[in-house]
Amino acid sequence: MATRQRDVIQLVSSECNSFAERFFSEHRRFFEDLASGEAGAGEQKAEWYEIYKRFEAESELTMQNALMLWGAVQAKTFEREFIEAAMQSDALNDYLSLTDYPMFIKRMWREVQAKRERDAKMGEDMVASPKYRKPSKRPITPMEDTVVKDRLSQLDQRLLEIEHERNALLLERRHLVGRDVEPDTSESLKREINLQRYREEVGLD
Incomplete structure (x- = not known):
């Protein structure tokens, strides 16, 4: 039985x-001087914008991978049922x-x-090391058949590991050849949802 689109939306x-939470957690140490959640409220460091651009690129690849996993997009054309959901x-x-940079800063x-x-609350001696990273996990696809569910979980975890390595390599390569990743998929998806x-x-309709 095919997974319902509303479940696909939740899984994507x-x-x-999950990616966003990890990214913000791993990079917050660079923003210790951030005095406000408003991007226009004070001077913005060049380093902050560079980190934002990295988020933008990694976010785009994360979205592409998540949508491709469910066959929800083909060459920036989204499934109608996916957009409706x-x-x-x-x-x-x-x-x-x-x-959007202001929302990123917020x-x-x-x-x-x-x-x-x-x-x-915890005290400096109890604060977790900033180098600690929670292991990445893809959300579990709901299935009644536990054998299928377990196998899907194994496949998803392996795919996630491969995607993380591919993303890192792709980002570096695109940067070296001067063709940085732009948030085309995310922007297209926003437009399609708003249009619907x-x-x-x-x-x-």
Whole structure:
């Protein structure tokens, strides 16, 4: 039985948000001087924008991989059912907004503030090492057959490991040849979802 589109949306969202959580956690130490969640409220370091651009590129590849896993996109053309399901859900909204620099800074500000609050409660001697990384895991696909479910989990974890290595190599190669990754898929997906919502509102569908 095919996985329902609304479940696919949640699984894609879960994977993308998991990537975002890891990225912000791993890079928050570079934003210790961030004084506000508003990008226009103070001077922005060049380093911050460089990290944002790296997030933008890695985010794009993460989205491409997640959508390809479910066959939801072909050459930037999204499955109609996928777009309709995404339009009815807000699961991807926060993640897709992060390709805008002000939203990236706002999210990083929350991450920095949360870290400061944890440090204040736990004390410096109990704070986890900044080098620690939670192991990456792809969300489990719901299946009634436990054998199929377990095999899918094994395949997904191996694919995720391969994708992480491929992404790192691709980002470096694209940078060396002067063709950095742009958030085309994420931007296209945002446009398609917003267009579908507009059609629903004005009764064009």
